[in-house]
Amino acid sequence: MKDKATSFDIAHMAGVSQSTVSRALSNSPLVNKETRERVQRIAREMNYKVDKNASNLRKQRSSTIALLLFEDPSPDDSLINPFFMSMLGSITRACASMNYDLLVSFQNMNGDWHAEYEDTNKADGLILLGYGDYLDYRDKLTQLQEQGTHFVRWGAHDAEYPGISIGCDNYQGGQLVTQHLIDQGAKTFAFIGTAGQRAPEFMARFQGHIDTLASAGLLPDTAVQYNAVSTEDAGFDATQKILDSGQRPDAIVCASDLIAVGAIKCLKKHGLGVPNDILVGGYDNIPISAFTTPTLTTVQQNTKKAGELLVSNLLRLINNEKVTDYLMPAELIVRQSSQK
Amino acid sequence: MKDKATSFDIAHMAGVSQSTVSRALSNSPLVNKETRERVQRIAREMNYKVDKNASNLRKQRSSTIALLLFEDPSPDDSLINPFFMSMLGSITRACASMNYDLLVSFQNMNGDWHAEYEDTNKADGLILLGYGDYLDYRDKLTQLQEQGTHFVRWGAHDAEYPGISIGCDNYQGGQLVTQHLIDQGAKTFAFIGTAGQRAPEFMARFQGHIDTLASAGLLPDTAVQYNAVSTEDAGFDATQKILDSGQRPDAIVCASDLIAVGAIKCLKKHGLGVPNDILVGGYDNIPISAFTTPTLTTVQQNTKKAGELLVSNLLRLINNEKVTDYLMPAELIVRQSSQK
DNA sequence: CTGAAAGCGCTTACAG
DNA sequence: CTGAAAGCGCTTACAG
Incomplete structure (x- = not known):
């Protein structure tokens, strides 16, 4: 492998100093237009690229964000929650549009986090993505906070937990799907999904559910x-x-589409038809939900906007601008499983 | 934000030189066991982490890999090919197990590639992932090759294209599904999927398909x-x-599950039942394929192994070890759509 | 507008 | 086994 050119090589070829090369390549207005263009042309011809390690070391910022993805306990291979995959796509694009690079790391929820990207100056901040047990979570968030790490997390707003959160209104989502089912004539209900302190997203969906029932006098x-x-x-x-x-x-x-898929399967096994005998609603709008029989009525979260908000708010945080929690509205997707 | 500690701070606290700190933290055998442990303890207590920019700059390697994901022309948001998402998961895990970080970047197949991660010393090598038009592809691969960039790509082995490839045997996959359908009694066939030079994966699947038909005397x-x-x-x-x-x-x-989903929908619309009137086979085993009605017989590629091979071979390449193309076997997943 | 110089925080020959 | 020193390739005050 041949040695890579450095800014000194370019300086030599352009007949200017290395400082001028550095300025020219960063489009500094300090440098004469002709000189700048000549330097840039030579750099292009030589396929010279600024060394990011040196540049980042000197500038003390990396223009890189790290995404920590927390997985559900299921330690087996591939099947990652499709919702998070969609978020990943959106975050990647949002980073690219801001000229930031993205490091991706899967984390084990229970074990130690490998979250030292900012400590090592590899990243300027972190995005935390994953549902999870806030009781475990909390200490680690506090620790990040204390270390001065810049981070935003996807999830429910909760005054008790440190850090900025961007989330989708799970309470409202629970309301939407429940009200829709009431409108379809349902009078008796079951809710499936762990609703406890350790599952705040599901808890909020459940709360929206029962509050809506109560408003309709069904509780x-x-x-x-x-x-x-x-x-x-x-x-x-x-x-x-x-x-x-x-x-x-x-x-x-x-509380999720995957749960709904299992529910429908069980109902079928017992000879109960959906939607004819029992109506079913899900949550997440994963791709599968449009292909089940019947297709699944569900609640969608806007992953595109979510990714953009996570990135833009993290960048604001990094730049010491004011940042607040953000709650996006949920959207009901009506399909066959809820309509007789 | 408080200033971060440096190795000099740790040295001062431990009463040793900065060189010794550096050695101790990299577990160098040169340093006395007690000194090493003391230094490591202090570093831990101070939450000191080695600065990667400085370390990488000095070592001239980044212990980071960049994954370039090439998307299909569809420029709209979220829906990324689920197969590649599965690969991404596997690659991420494989990187983590080798103590490498992973940069993820979505690329526009047709525009310029943003592939300078190695040129800028942000990454030691690249993984290219995406189906695509090899005619466009080729020039860019050649360019990477000439620049001395280390890269491996997912895809078909092809002597005409530069670089190391890891792939799954598309020809064999085409054989498997076709032979299975013949065994189920099918005598007349249609193949859906662009089979041309610009789509080598589909082409190979088609070739396996017609060769199997020929062997059965059906051509x-x-x-x-x-x-x-x-x-x-x-x-x-x-x-x-x-x-x-x-x-x-x-x-x-x-040639793919998504095509098969559309095919079944069209057949249904015309009152043709699957599998009763017409048998259907797909390719990829995307999650949806287990939920369609009927469930879809398809060909699976081992994404877990694929990710591991991509990473391990790239690392061999980076270390100037010998690397060769690798072709993994395909596996048939039989479901309802192919069995009367 | 340009150049000479300092310094970002490490790793690793070199000398002992 | 340890330390003093050089140097990785940049950016940016500083001086002109």
């Missing part, structure tokens, strides 16, 4: 809730429990 | 082929053309 004897993590199997099992208990709710609200 | 009058890019709409339209032409093949082989 409390009609509302049952069954725990489930966001997997097809958990949705299946929870539905099995509902049926075992002898209940036949008019509608089942699921 | 040539029974084989028709219709162009389609890898989208649901293109699959729908191509199927429409088949039906318009009056043909009713026993089986349709689709």
Whole structure:
């Protein structure tokens, strides 16, 4: 491998000093227009590129962001939550448009975080992405905060947790899908999804759900809730429990699409038709939800805007500008599973 | 923001020289065990982390890999090919296990590549991921090669194209699905997917398809082929053309699952049942394929192994070790769409 | 507008 | 085993 050219080589070829080369290549207005263009031309011809390690070291900023993706406990290979994949795409594009590079790192929720990108000056800040257990989460967020790390996280606004959050209104999403099912004539309900302190997103969806029921005068004897993590199997099992208990709710609200997929499968197995016998609603609008039989009514979060907001707010934070939490509205996607 | 500690600060606190700190933190055997442990403890207590810009600049290597993802022409937001998302997950994990960081960048296939990660010393090498038009591709690969950039690409082995490739045997995949459909009794076939020089993956699948037909004595009058890019709409339209032409093949082989989804939709619209009237096979095993009605028989590529191979071979390349192209076997996933 | 010089924070020959 | 010194390739005050 041949040695790479340095700014001194370009300076030599252009007959100017190395300082002038550096200025010319950063489009400094200090440098004469002709000189600048000549230097830039020579640099292009030599395929010279500024060394980022040297440049970052000197400038003390990296123009790089690190994305920490927290996975669900399922440690097996590929199947990452499609929702986060969509976010990843959006974040990548948003970074590119701001001339930032993006480091991606999968993290183990429970183990130690590998979050030292800013400490090592490899990144100027972090984006945290993943649903999770806030009780574990919290100490680590506090630690990041104390170290002066710049970060934003996707998720629910919560005054108790440090850092800036960008999220989608899970409470409103729970309202939307529940009101829609009420409008479709449902009077008795079941909610599937762990609704507890350790699952704030699901909790908010559940809260929106029961509050809407209450407003419609359907509480409390009609509302049952069954725990489930966001997997097809958990949705299946929870539905099995509902049926075992002898209940036949008019509608089942699921805290995620994967849960809904499992629920529908279980209902089918017991000869119950969706939507004819029972209405079902999901959450996330994952690609699969448009292909299930029946297709799934669900709540969509705007991942494109979410990615842009995460990046732009992190950059504001890095530049010491004022930043506040942001809550995006949810959107109901009506499909077959909720309409007789 | 408080100033970060440097190795000099640690040296001062430990009562040793800065050189010794550096050695201790890199676990150099040159340094006395007790000194090393003391230095490491102090560094931990001070939350000191080695500055990567300085370290990389000095070492002239970054322990970082850049992943360039080439997108299909569809410039709209989110929906990235799920297959590549799965690869991304696998590559990320493989990098982490080798103590490499991963930069992710989406590229526009047709525009200029933003591929200067190695030129700027931000990365030690590149992974190229994306299906695409090899005629455009080729010049850029040649350019990378000439610049001495280290890279591996996902895709078909092709002696005409520069660089190391890791791929899955598309020819064999085409054989597998076709032979399976023949075994199910199909005698007349249609293939949907652009089979040309500009789409080498689809081309190889088609070649495996027709060669298998030939071996079974079913060529040539029974084989028709219709162009389609890898989208649901293109699959729908191509199927429409088949039906318009009056043909009713026993089986349709689709070059991708998305094409197959569109094909099934079109067949349904015309009152043709799958698998009862026509058998359908896909390619990729995207998550959706397990949820369509009927579920889709398809060909799976081992993304976990693929990601590991891409990373490990790139690292070999970076270390100037010998590297050769690698072709992984394909695997048939039999579901409902191919079995009466 | 330009150049000479300092210095970002490390790693690693070199000398002991 | 340890330390003093050089130097990785830049950017940016400083001086002119």
